[in-house]
Amino acid sequence: MALRSLVLALPLAGALAAGASAQSVIKIVPQADLKNLDPVWTTATETSSHGYMIYDVLFALDKSLLPKPQMVESWSKSADGMTWKFKLRSGLAFHDGAPVEAKDAVQSLRRWAVRMVSGMTLMQHVADVTVTSPLEFEIRLKSTFAPVLEQLSNPAVPLFVMREEEAKTDPFKQVEKYIGSGPFTFDKADWVPGSKVVYKRNLAYKPRAEAPDGLAGGKIAKVDRVEWTWIPDPNIAASALIAGEIDAIAVPANDLLPKLKAAKNVTVKTLDQLGAHAIVRVNHLVPPFNNPKVREAMLWSIDQKEYLAAMVGNPEVEKVCWAIFVCGTPLESSAGLGAWAKGRDIAKAKALLAEAGYKGERVVLMDPTDQPLIHAATLVTAQNLKAIGMNVELQATDWSTLAARRPIKDHPDQNRGGWHLFHTTGPGLAQANPLGNSVVPTPCDGKNYAGWPCDDALEKARLSFIAADTLEKQKAVVDEVQRHFYRVLPYIILGQFMAPVAYSSNLSGVLEAPRLVLWNVEKKS
Secondary structure (H helix, E strand, O other): OOHHHHHHHHHHHHHHHHHHHOOEEEEEOOOOOOOOOOOOOOOOOHHHHHHHHHOOOOOEEEEOOOEEEEEEEEEEEOOOOEEEEEEEOOOOOOOOOOEOOHHHHHHHHHHHHHHHHHHHHHHHOOEEEEEOOOOEEEEEEEEOOOOHHHHOOOOOOOOOEEOHHHHOOOOOOOOOOOOOOOOEEEEEOOOOOOEEEEEOOOOOOOOOOOOOEEEEEEOOOOOOEEEEEEOOOHHHHHHHHHOOOOOOOOOOOOHHHHHHOOOOOOOEOOOOOOEEEEEEEEEOOOOOOHHHHHHHHHOOOOHHHHHHHHHHHOOHHHEOOOOOOOOOOOOOOOOOOOHHHOOOOOHHHHHHHHHHHOOEEEEEEEEOOOOOOHHHHHHHHHHHHHHOOOOOEEEOOOOOHHHHHHOOOOOOOOOOOOOOOOEEEEEEEOOOOOHHHHHHOOOOOOOOOOOOOHHHEEEHHHHHHHHOHHHHHHHHHHHHHHHHHHHHHHHEEEEEEEEOEEEEOOOOOOOOOOOOOOOOOOOOO
């Protein structure tokens, strides 16, 4: 079958064949196939992007990284900073017509805080969260905690407001109904896993009377319908965009960027100027990576330039970066960096493995082959670990399946879904401070991000950021955190990069934000 015929045979052409041309429709290829719908149950990027389509948030960050109100009309704090009062905007409604009330926001906050690092950190200092009127609620602190708004507006682990009914669901189980109050609606009956997700304009949505700004401001849906169409082959996706059969690719393959840039009807643009960190996460609960010497051995096998070349291949958007709170931010630090930061040393890595008593045990490395960037990093890690003498079993999967396996804590020999390593990326905007960074916490309660590193000293240092009320004090805390970090190695940074988005030149209003968002976007007929 010819390439163009194959593209047209995909489900994305179905809407036009059915006469949907009377509507304005944007068709995009998302970062990954959407398989899990609950943005509290998983931190997968495609699930939180789904959340931004159908839910709304209390606060969001603008382009300057400042928290701005969204569903909130007004807020205040007491003179001693211990009581925060919030009032929701009137007239907000869920997609089923029910009014949005404070009880929905409070229950959503409570559920979110069980799973998400920003919420967990905040709730350690909270005495109570209470509804005080249909549109008002309070957060009463039991200990000083200044960055309340920053935690409520974390873009990596967003606090999406659900109906109270769904928000009462056990945070470790997925909700069964997906009724938000955001700019688009979602009907589960239209969702075809592995193929298509359909969103429709919420005609009853009440946007803020402000210009859009990053993830904040007025969210106006300017098209009738948005279709996410999953095309796992990046070449087919690129050809479909050039042919005008889709309108955008959220994360185009880097090796196809020259082809896309050369197309007259395609715009390639970096929307997120801070970029992202690529990391490899290990399971700290099971051998061999429960041994810090094994983690250190892996660190000595790393050459960030090699990873960046494999993942991105464009020095203009690549940056060697060992700063755990992101390079190019006020909290960039060089504390704790060792000789390994200057380049790999295979002999040193082998010696550390020998000291650790590693005997060639199988190491399961999950490989999401539908994610070109992460797949490339995974192959480099497999090569490096084999070079230092590790017995690596590369298990091909897709990203959604990987995300579903991540919560499994068992050893792979005891549970087929178990794992030792996986790779992911984190937006620099969210990784840029000790309280917002979702992968750096090391509490010993097993409730932190998959991998579950446990170190009380590192966690204590991280939480001391709460009391740092000047930039000088914050930098001192970050230096201490980073020194502890490179002793514990909760994860290993593989480099920093910017990821452009590719979209049809027929689209306008595409916003600079940490991810491709579809409000404010118009499509020429």
